[in-house]
Amino acid sequence: MIRPFRAILTEDQWLRCSHQSTALEEGLVQLAEQPEVASAAVSTDAVLPGAGLAFDTHCRLFHSLPEQGQIERVLWIPPDPLRPPGTPLPASTYFAPAPPPVTGDFAAPDIEGPFAFPRGLAIDEEDRLYVADASHRRVLVFDLWSQRIVATHRLDAAPVDLVYFRGRVLVLTVEDLVEISAQRVRRSTPLPPAYRPASRLAISPEGQVWVMAQAATATATVGPLDKPGEHFIEPHATDLVFDNDGLLVIARAPGDTFVRYRLTASARARVASLMARGYDGRGIVPTPDQRIGFWTPSGFRTAVAARRKYVRQGRVVSYRLDSGEFHTRWGRVFLDACIPEATAVTIQLIATDDPAMDAAIALTPPANVPVVSVRHPDLSPPMPAGSQVPAVNAPAQPLFRRPNGRELPWTPTTDGRLETYEAPLAGGHGRYLWIVLNLTGDTRSTPTIQNVRAEYPAHELLKKLPKIFSQEPSAEDFLRRYLQPIEGLLGLWDGVADQRQVIIDPHSAPAEMLPWLAGFLGLVLDGRWSERARREAIADAAWLFRYRGTIPGLLRFLEIYLGYPVQLVEQYRLRGFGGGTVGGAGIISSSVLGLGFRVGGAIGSDEDAPLAGAQAAPDAFRTNAHRFTIFVPATLTEEQTAAVQQILEVHRPAHTLYELCTQASGMRIGRSLYVGLTTQVGRPTGWRPWRLNASALGRGTIVGRPARGLSVGGTLGEGSGLG
Numbered sequence: 001m002i003r004p005f006r007a008i009l010t011e012d013q014w015l016r017c018s019h020q021s022t023a024l025e026e027g028l029v030q031l032a033e034q035p036e037v038a039s040a041a042v043s044t045d046a047v048l049p050g051a052g053l054a055f056d057t058h059c060r061l062f063h064s065l066p067e068q069g070q071i072e073r074v075l076w077i078p079p080d081p082l083r084p085p086g087t088p089l090p091a092s093t094y095f096a097p098a099p100p101p102v103t104g105d106f107a108a109p110d111i112e113g114p115f116a117f118p119r120g121l122a123i124d125e126e127d128r129l130y131v132a133d134a135s136h137r138r139v140l141v142f143d144l145w146s147q148r149i150v151a152t153h154r155l156d157a158a159p160v161d162l163v164y165f166r167g168r169v170l171v172l173t174v175e176d177l178v179e180i181s182a183q184r185v186r187r188s189t190p191l192p193p194a195y196r197p198a199s200r201l202a203i204s205p206e207g208q209v210w211v212m213a214q215a216a217t218a219t220a221t222v223g224p225l226d227k228p229g230e231h232f233i234e235p236h237a238t239d240l241v242f243d244n245d246g247l248l249v250i251a252r253a254p255g256d257t258f259v260r261y262r263l264t265a266s267a268r269a270r271v272a273s274l275m276a277r278g279y280d281g282r283g284i285v286p287t288p289d290q291r292i293g294f295w296t297p298s299g300f301r302t303a304v305a306a307r308r309k310y311v312r313q314g315r316v317v318s319y320r321l322d323s324g325e326f327h328t329r330w331g332r333v334f335l336d337a338c339i340p341e342a343t344a345v346t347i348q349l350i351a352t353d354d355p356a357m358d359a360a361i362a363l364t365p366p367a368n369v370p371v372v373s374v375r376h377p378d379l380s381p382p383m384p385a386g387s388q389v390p391a392v393n394a395p396a397q398p399l400f401r402r403p404n405g406r407e408l409p410w411t412p413t414t415d416g417r418l419e420t421y422e423a424p425l426a427g428g429h430g431r432y433l434w435i436v437l438n439l440t441g442d443t444r445s446t447p448t449i450q451n452v453r454a455e456y457p458a459h460e461l462l463k464k465l466p467k468i469f470s471q472e473p474s475a476e477d478f479l480r481r482y483l484q485p486i487e488g489l490l491g492l493w494d495g496v497a498d499q500r501q502v503i504i505d506p507h508s509a510p511a512e513m514l515p516w517l518a519g520f521l522g523l524v525l526d527g528r529w530s531e532r533a534r535r536e537a538i539a540d541a542a543w544l545f546r547y548r549g550t551i552p553g554l555l556r557f558l559e560i561y562l563g564y565p566v567q568l569v570e571q572y573r574l575r576g577f578g579g580g581t582v583g584g585a586g587i588i589s590s591s592v593l594g595l596g597f598r599v600g601g602a603i604g605s606d607e608d609a610p611l612a613g614a615q616a617a618p619d620a621f622r623t624n625a626h627r628f629t630i631f632v633p634a635t636l637t638e639e640q641t642a643a644v645q646q647i648l649e650v651h652r653p654a655h656t657l658y659e660l661c662t663q664a665s666g667m668r669i670g671r672s673l674y675v676g677l678t679t680q681v682g683r684p685t686g687w688r689p690w691r692l693n694a695s696a697l698g699r700g701t702i703v704g705r706p707a708r709g710l711s712v713g714g715t716l717g718e719g720s721g722l723g
Contacts, residue, residue: 003331003491005455006321006433012266014316015365015372016380022314022439024366025271026262031310031439031446032367036257036273050161050200050215050239052121052132053285053295056144061285062129063295064118071118071131074300078289120161120201122169128182130169132159139171141182153185161201170209172201177209177225192228194221200283202240202248204263210248212240216281222250232268232371234259239283244290247271251294254281257306258292266375270368274303310446314439317361317389320381321433323456326353330428331458332484333435334407335399335421336450343447345421346396348436351428356385384434396438397423407488409495409502418450424484425454426477459487506538514538521545528643529561536560549653554630557647562632562640571627626655632662 008014011027023032052064052071061074117135124130128150129142137158141151157173168186171178174197179186191198191211199215209225216238223231236253243249248261258274276284278296284303287293291302323330330351339345360383365372374380390396399421406420425433433454439447461483462470470476502508509517514534518525521541525534537544537560547553551568558566636644641660648658 003455003457005334005453006323007451007453008318008435009451011264012374013319015267015369015374016319016363016377018317018361018364018383019366020315020317020364021311022316022366023368024267024269025368027450029316029366029437029439029449031312031314031441034309034311034443048280048282049134050119051282051295052119052161053283053293054121054123054129055285055288056123056127056129057125058127059288061293061300062121062123063300064121064131066117066119066134069116069118071121071129076287076300120159120163120172122162122164124164124169124182125167126182130162130164130171130180132162132171134158134160139169139180151182153180155185156188160199163201163203165203165207170201170203172198172211174198177201177211191225194223194228194231195225200239202242204242204248205246210240210242212237212250215239216253230371238281241284241286241292243286243292249274249284249292251276251279251281251284254279258284258303266373267365267369268371269366270370272308273306275306276301276303309443310441312441312443313392315392316437316439316449317383318435318437318452319383320355321435321454322381323431323433326431327429328431328456329458330425330433331455332407332422332424332488334453334455336406336418337399337421337447338417338419339399339401339421339447340445342442343445344398344440345447345449346398346438346440347423348390348394348396348438349425349428350384350388350390350434350436351425351430352388352432353430355382355432356388358385358387360384361386361389388434390436392438397426399423404492407492409492409499418448422488424481425458426481428454428458459483459491461487506535509535526643526646528639530563533561533563548651554648554651557651558630558632558644561643561647562634564634566633567631569629569631571624571629574624626653627657627659629659629661632660634663636662 008017011024014024014027014029019029021032023030049066051066052062054062055076056062059076061076063072063074064070065072117133118131119134120132122130123144127144129144131140131142133140135158137155139153139155139159139162140149141153142148143150153171155171155173155178157175159171159173159178162169162171169180171180176191177189179188195211195213198211198213199220200212202210202212204210211223211225213221216236218235220234220237221231222234222237222240234250234252236256237250238253239251241249243260246263248263250259250261252259258276260271260273262269262271274292276292276294278298278301279294280296282295284292284294287302293300293302295301330349333347335345337345363380363383400423402420402422407422435452435454437449437452439449441447458480462476462479465479470479503510503513504517506514506517511531514531515525518534518538518541521538522545523538523541525537529537537557540556540560544553544556547556555566555568630644630648632644641662644660648660652658
């Protein structure tokens with residue numbers, strides 16, 4: 001029998017609890033970190049203005065040198081443990097300083113050339129470099145392929161930073177936010193007073209714009225542009241970016257760590273910091289290998305995780321859990337948690353039918369969540385009264401780790417690092433229940449708790465024993481706790497029996513039981529198939545065996561494995577196309593533009609007769625009979641290709657022959673492109689630019705810039721090409 005329970009499961013529920021020296025990271029409760037000792041405050045006069053860092057599509061790093069009026073290009077490669085740390089990366093100056101202007105009676109200084117004070121940098125998908133030239137109040141657009149400036153955008157205020165995001169470039173000036181493209185300035189938006197004078201700009205993966213004002217000062221302000229009321233102070237912050245995990249990374253003064261925040265709809269939670277030795281204080285950038293990079297006197301470096309030091313003790317007091325009935329005797333409490341050695345978690349209970357009338361304890365947020373925005377806080381269950389909360393040194397119940405996992409049948413733990421712990425709720429008698437969790441660590445490690453579940457009511461095995469065994473309260477309490485493990489095991493078995501349908505449903509059965517379930521249907525699962533594909537194959541096994549060897553059956557098998565539909569073309573549908581020549585120059589074999597038309601004449605006309613010098617047409621039966629082609633609208637790996645071939649070998653009719661064509665083979669008229677049959681309009685075949693130390697020549701990469709193809713509605717001629 002599975003008893004009902006009250007639980008604390010989600011991040012929103014944990015935020016409604018009272019925290020003392022604990023933190024909440026990714027929905028897990030743990031001990032808070034000890035406060036960092038900040039370095040000595042850096043003088044504002046000693047901090048240089050921000051510089052730009054940006055990567056192009058070929059993993060080349062561009063670094064602006066504002067004082068020299070130059071941009072430095074670094075041939076960046078991922079960190080190599082075999083390269084000594086002090087080995088500098090090869091670099092070259094991309095722009096030389098501007099020559100002195102020549103002036104005369106009718107001449108003006110030429111400021112269209114190299115810039116005077118480049119700050120922010122950004123690079124779009126077409127490898128165009130956008131440079132914020134603060135001295136001349138303009139943004140230069142430099143094409144990295146043709147090595148020339150293609151556009152100049154003049155602004156009303158000095159640009160200080162810019163960023164490229166999903167086809168648009170946002171330029172931050174000291175007064176407003178300007179959106180530009182490679183051709184023109186689109187629109188300008190004034191900044192709220194809280195973000196003036198602006199210093200830095202970043203965009204979240206969801207497209208939210210974040211601004212930093214008064215960088216490198218004790219009152220540096222950071223916040224979202226669309227919600228200026230949610231800004232906060234980050235002393236001596238110098239730059240901000242979003243990493244690949246969506247975390248907001250804020251660089252502080254040289255010598256301090258980089259702080260990181262996880263942003264959700266209800267809270268802004270601080271997570272583990274990054275250590276950046278030698279940071280020059282002028283800017284940071286996400287690297288292609290999903291790190292955070294910065295510039296140092298020794299060159300470009302990446303930040304690493306800082307060593308964490310936790311407090312020794314913390315406490316969480318839950319909100320009120322209501323069973324709905326008075327005089328309820330609570331059963332057991334379960335925790336999904338990770339409790340390393342030298343750490344511990346104990347439980348204290350507050351159970352009553354009549355809550356105390358004195359003031360409730362304060363609702364304090366986690367230590368790493370300075371701002372909490374709980375939806376409908378007035379609907380939160382009340383906290384216990386201060387007089388009811390037990391002292392920290394009061395007796396507490398230890399936890400027991402369950403050797404057989406969760407108490408819920410067929411429900412695996414959500415995280416492989418977490419295990420299920422339980423404890424009897426001794427003295428838990430009353431309708432209302434509060435749970436107090438005491439966490440203890442050794443400053444180097446911390447326990448983490450994902451959720452808490454309290455079941456009710458307690459077992460009733462005492463009613464099956466003679467009353468004489470439980471007349472005394474102490475004896476009753478002992479017997480109840482003594483029989484609790486036995487009743488729990490019996491309840492688990494009853495739950496397994498009651499929910500046995502879970503294991504025979506392919507969509508809910510545990511992954512390790514799928515081969516056993518498939519054996520009932522005579523289906524042998526391929527280990528190369530994903531879990532999703534195996535579940536769908538078992539669910540459709542009866543239908544698949546019924547249509548085995550047919551076109552619908554083959555297509556369904558391939559669609560289950562690949563996750564998207566494929567196309568099957570029988571060769572007899574293409575008979576009659578080919579076998580002729582054009583001017584005796586060569587043979588056109590199966591060049592088809594839709595059914596019923598071919599290059600060189602209509603089917604069945606006198607033009608079907610072979611031309612002079614033409615080769616004899618092949619035997620139509622040997623060419624077309626019992627043959628089919630499978631067209632896959634994607635590129636396949638070697639493993640996927642082998643799995644598809646295995647499906648075709650096992651489930652095709654034995655007398656047929658097949659040909660497998662994928663998108664990697666390209667568009668070849670008559671081979672893998674038939675208008676009306678196999679035409680696919682979508683992304684290209686997967687070719688990508690060649691990258692140093694990350695690509696192999698001849699395997700899915702190109703060297704150089706791909707040429708522009710033929711546009712729809714254009715004409716074939718000079719300057720046009722297919723590809």
